[in-house]
Amino acid sequence: xxxxxxxxxxxxxxxxxxxxxxxxxxxxxxxxxxxxxxxxxxxxxxxxxxxxxxxxxxxxxxxxxxxxxxxxxxxxxxxxxxxxxxxxxxxxxxxxxxxxxxxxxxxxxxxxxxxxxxxxxxxxxxxxxxxxxxxxxxxxxxxxxxxxxxxxxxxxxxxxxxxxxxxxxxxxxxxxxxxxxxxxxxxxxxxxxxxxxxxxxxxxxxxxxxxxxxxxxxxxxxxxxxxxxxxxxxxxxxxxxxxxxxxxxxxxxxxxxxxxxxxxxxxxxxxxxxxxxxxxxxxxxxxxxxxxxxxxxxxxxxxxxxxxxxxxxxxxxxxxxxxxxxxxxxxxxxxxxxxxxxxxxxxxxxxxxxx
Amino acid sequence: xxxxxxxxxxxxxxxxxxxxxxxxxxxxxxxxxxxxxxxxxxxxxxxxxxxxxxxxxxxxxxxxxxxxxxxxxxxxxxxxxxxxxxxxxxxxxxxxxxxxxxxxxxxxxxxxxxxxxxxxxxxxxxxxxxxxxxxxxxxxxxxxxxxxxxxxxxxxxxxxxxxxxxxxxxxxxxxxxxxxxxxxxxxxxxxxxxxxxxxxxxxxxxxxxxxxxxxxxxxxxxxxxxxxxxxxxxxxxxxxxxxxxxxxxxxxxxxxxxxxxxxxxxxxxxxxxxxxxxxxxxxxxxxxxxxxxxxxxxxxxxxxxxxxxxxxxxxxxxxxxxxxxxxxxxxxxxxxxxxxxxxxxxxxxxxxxxxxxxxxxxxxxxxxxxxxxxxxxxxxxxxxxxxxxxxxxxxxxxxxxxxxxxxxxxxxxxxxxxxxxxxxxxxxxxxxxxxxxxxxxxxxxxxxxxxxxxxxxxxxxxxxxxxxxxxxxxxxxxxxxxxxxxxxxxxxxxxxxxxxxxxxxxxxxxxxxx
Numbered sequence: 001x002x003x004x005x006x007x008x009x010x011x012x013x014x015x016x017x018x019x020x021x022x023x024x025x026x027x028x029x030x031x032x033x034x035x036x037x038x039x040x041x042x043x044x045x046x047x048x049x050x051x052x053x054x055x056x057x058x059x060x061x062x063x064x065x066x067x068x069x070x071x072x073x074x075x076x077x078x079x080x081x082x083x084x085x086x087x088x089x090x091x092x093x094x095x096x097x098x099x100x101x102x103x104x105x106x107x108x109x110x111x112x113x114x115x116x117x118x119x120x121x122x123x124x125x126x127x128x129x130x131x132x133x134x135x136x137x138x139x140x141x142x143x144x145x146x147x148x149x150x151x152x153x154x155x156x157x158x159x160x161x162x163x164x165x166x167x168x169x170x171x172x173x174x175x176x177x178x179x180x181x182x183x184x185x186x187x188x189x190x191x192x193x194x195x196x197x198x199x200x201x202x203x204x205x206x207x208x209x210x211x212x213x214x215x216x217x218x219x220x221x222x223x224x225x226x227x228x229x230x231x232x233x234x235x236x237x238x239x240x241x242x243x244x245x246x247x248x249x250x251x252x253x254x255x256x257x258x259x260x261x262x263x264x265x266x267x268x269x270x271x272x273x274x275x276x277x278x279x280x281x282x283x284x285x286x287x288x289x290x291x292x293x294x295x296x297x298x299x300x301x302x303x304x305x306x307x308x309x310x311x312x313x314x315x316x317x318x319x320x321x322x323x324x325x326x327x328x329x330x331x332x333x334x335x336x337x338x339x340x341x342x343x344x345x346x347x348x349x350x351x352x353x354x355x
Numbered sequence: 356x357x358x359x360x361x362x363x364x365x366x367x368x369x370x371x372x373x374x375x376x377x378x379x380x381x382x383x384x385x386x387x388x389x390x391x392x393x394x395x396x397x398x399x400x401x402x403x404x405x406x407x408x409x410x411x412x413x414x415x416x417x418x419x420x421x422x423x424x425x426x427x428x429x430x431x432x433x434x435x436x437x438x439x440x441x442x443x444x445x446x447x448x449x450x451x452x453x454x455x456x457x458x459x460x461x462x463x464x465x466x467x468x469x470x471x472x473x474x475x476x477x478x479x480x481x482x483x484x485x486x487x488x489x490x491x492x493x494x495x496x497x498x499x500x501x502x503x504x505x506x507x508x509x510x511x512x513x514x515x516x517x518x519x520x521x522x523x524x525x526x527x528x529x530x531x532x533x534x535x536x537x538x539x540x541x542x543x544x545x546x547x548x549x550x551x552x553x554x555x556x557x558x559x560x561x562x563x564x565x566x567x568x569x570x571x572x573x574x575x576x577x578x579x580x581x582x583x584x585x586x587x588x589x590x591x592x593x594x595x596x597x598x599x600x601x602x603x604x605x606x607x608x609x610x611x612x613x614x615x616x617x618x619x620x621x622x623x624x625x626x627x628x629x630x631x632x633x634x635x636x637x638x639x640x641x642x643x644x645x646x647x648x649x650x651x652x653x654x655x656x657x658x659x660x661x662x663x664x665x666x667x668x669x670x671x672x673x674x675x676x677x678x679x680x681x682x683x684x685x686x687x688x689x690x691x692x693x694x695x696x697x698x699x700x701x702x703x704x705x706x707x708x709x710x711x712x713x714x715x716x717x718x719x720x721x722x723x724x725x726x727x728x729x730x731x732x733x734x735x736x737x738x739x740x741x742x743x744x745x746x747x748x749x750x751x752x753x754x755x756x757x758x759x760x761x762x763x764x765x766x767x768x769x770x771x772x773x774x775x776x777x778x779x780x781x782x783x784x785x786x787x788x789x790x791x792x793x794x795x796x797x798x799x800x801x802x803x804x805x806x807x808x809x810x811x812x813x814x815x816x817x818x819x820x821x822x823x824x825x826x827x828x829x830x831x832x833x834x835x836x837x838x839x840x841x842x843x844x845x846x847x848x849x850x851x852x853x854x855x856x857x858x859x860x861x862x863x864x865x866x867x868x869x
Contacts, residue, residue: 218735218736218738219731219734219735219736220725220726220731220734220735220736221734223718223725223736224725224726226711226714227711227714227722230711230712230713230714231707231710231711231712231713233707233708234707234708234709234710234711234722235711236670236690237668237670237690237702237708237709237722238690238722238723239689239690239691239694239695239723240691241689241691
């Protein structure tokens with residue numbers, strides 16, 4: 001009884017329940033659209049787990065999402081809402097791209113330099129918003145959203161700069177130099193179902209998740225940032241400089257999203273194309289963070305889940321189902337996670353009534 | 356102020372029999388009996404978490420009892436909701452008021468039961484009814500004033516009128532005096548008298564013994580969810596009530612060593628500053644506190660004491676003046692600099708400033724010291740050290756439940772939250788301890804505890820500044836009492852010479868004595 005109650009009170013139960021409900025709602029919509037839910041979900045499942053190569057694809061899709069998820073989760077833990085991970089992701093990607101094309105170094109130096117520039121770019125992008133909040137009291141949500149658009153158009157401008165632009169071809173930059181690629185060597189790729197884009201990204205993301213978990217739980221920095229996030233007044237009363245804490249949190253959060261951009265570029269896309277619309281890695285990061293309940297380790301798993309769904313979604317067209325079904329399922333899951341405390345109270349009060 | 360009883364022993368209005376309420380395995384009410392007569396003021400006395408509120412929530416239809424019967428006016432009932440309770444004539448005034456701030460008094464009172472004229476609210480008729488009610492029970496209110504413009508005491512009258520307007524003849528008042536001034540408290544007691552004279556019954560939930568003696572006919576005592584006794588208030592004294600409530604003898608007067616004041620610790624000169632609206636609230640305040648003394652700062656809320664303490668602890672910037680600790684200038688210093696120079700405080704709002712409710716008790720206990728070498732090295736927290744430190748303080752300060760070091764502070768009861776703050780601030784062992792309303796909302800047992808520690812600090816030759824709206828507390832603890840009125844010190848008396856009336860006058864800006 002106690003054990004059962006423990007499960008009913010725990011977050012994991014409601015997360016799983018929400019995921020089930022999400023699939024159920026998705027099934028209804030598929031049915032209404034005249035597509036067999038069984039067939040579509042079968043395709044989705046098959047698309048991800050059908051062979052090793054596809055499983056590896058899910059990991060590749062997950063890597064940037066884990067980073068943006070961590071970025072948002074970290075911001076939640078410290079009391080700000082980083083809805084600007086999108087923009088930080090873009091500037092991070094751009095910085096890595098510029099360094100990846102323009103600087104000539106051996107891989108052992110080139111890769112870290114690209115990543116550092118991405119972290120720095122994302123951190124600066126986040127900090128500027130932090131500065132506006134701290135110095136001028138401007139709500140970070142508003143400036144984050146505007147900074148997303150600034151990053152978006154700035155990237156489209158930069159892509160067409162002669163120094164970066166690919167001569168003669170398309171609306172994209174040149175490819176980054178091989179020395180900046182984080183794709184696995186051939187031996188390992190052969191081992192991973194010959195996936196041409198298998199890369200170090202997921203390992204980095206997992207390491208970043210552990211590091212962020214450590215910072216939040218085990219360090220004085222994490223203590224400070226959480227104190228400000230939970231109760232700014234008590235933190236100030238305790239002598240913590242909350243302005244500085246907010247700035248630090250925004251810089252770290254931005255840096256994580258920026259690094260996500262670098263990983264996507266250096267492991268997967270190899271170049272930046274001109275955007276026709278926002279790519280939404282940052283917004284999907286919000287979903288990842290929410291499913292993980294803002295737990296950094298949880299972000300690894302929710303990121304993998306989202307990555308798998310996203311990759312599986314690309315296969316839905318084979319059964320004439322729109323890949324947007326995936327977005328609907330994810331949206332429904334978030335909705336039910338958001339109202340899970342209501343469900344919990346309902347279930348628990350019913351139980352309590354019987355006791 | 357001899358009470359005139361209006362109790363009619365022949366008419367039982369509420370009979371709660373053998374009420375049991377369980378939450379999982381926790382028994383909040385364990386076979387409790389309560390009988391209330393017509394015209395009676397029945398106090399329910401118990402420590403924080405004793406089960407008073409649970410019992411009243413059962414009566415008001417917010418909880419269903421696990422077992423037991425309720426009779427209202429002789430009829431067995433099963434109260435299913437607050438709406439049902441109101442139909443039965445039971446009304447509740449909550450500790451935290453539920454009023455619509457921008458609405459007028461009249462609009463708030465009739466809300467949900469407005470007299471109608473066609474499709475329109477008949478505000479004229481509503482106003483007439485409100486005036487009639489307020490005259491009938493001698494509760495003066497301005498029917499046209501907006502809630503946001505009237506005092507807390509007035510807002511409480513509006514709440515009581517709201518309940519009366521709905522036809523209640525049994526009124527539950529939950530901690531009604533928690534935020535009232537002494538003057539407002541005696542007015543409330545008068546109002547309760549008018550209510551019972553009209554045949555209403557009043558159930559008073561409180562842990563203030565003085566008010567029970569002043570207002571109640573009967574008192575039912577609950578301890579740890581169990582029914583202890585129901586007594587005739589005129590036959591017991593405050594000490595007896597307190598020991599029944601706590602389950603042991605309680606000392607009201609804390610033993611103090613004779614005063615041996617040492618050097619001046621805090622020196623404040625001509626301090627001027629503004630409140631959050633930018634209004635000049637401190638108008639040249641002078642104050643000093645020496646080692647080994649408790650200085651009580653008495654005053655009615657809103658005379659600048661809150662801002663004064665915020666300035667001393669670095670949370671607010673002053674306009675001009677001098678603030679020194681042992682001669683060192685800390686005027687407009689940061690909170691950390693204030694702390695480092697030896698000021699600690701027990702803040703008035705413990706949930707806003709005192710604690711991070713989502714942090715564990717252990718984490719809260721190191722709020723100002725998490726970065727010191729005692730609890731961290733190279734930026735990594737020493738979890739073992741932090742937890743053992745917490746276990747030690749939990750034991751020493753009797754924070755309950757024991758072994759709560761890893762529980763979020765928000766899950767503790769109010770009294771235990773306060774103990775966590777006190778444990779932290781006292782072990783900081785600073786030169787000056789500022790305590791702001793340190794016993795607000797606490798029960799007698801916890802109050803005794805807090806008072807003992809304040810006096811202990813003094814006896815250890817530390818300086819203590821006690822800021823409190825409770826005159827009794829100021830008078831029983833202070834070596835010297837300074838009265839704050841309109842942003843400056845309006846008078847000063849030695850603690851042993853203090854007289855309640857004289858202090859009351861000074862608090863209202865009356866006589867000034869050197």
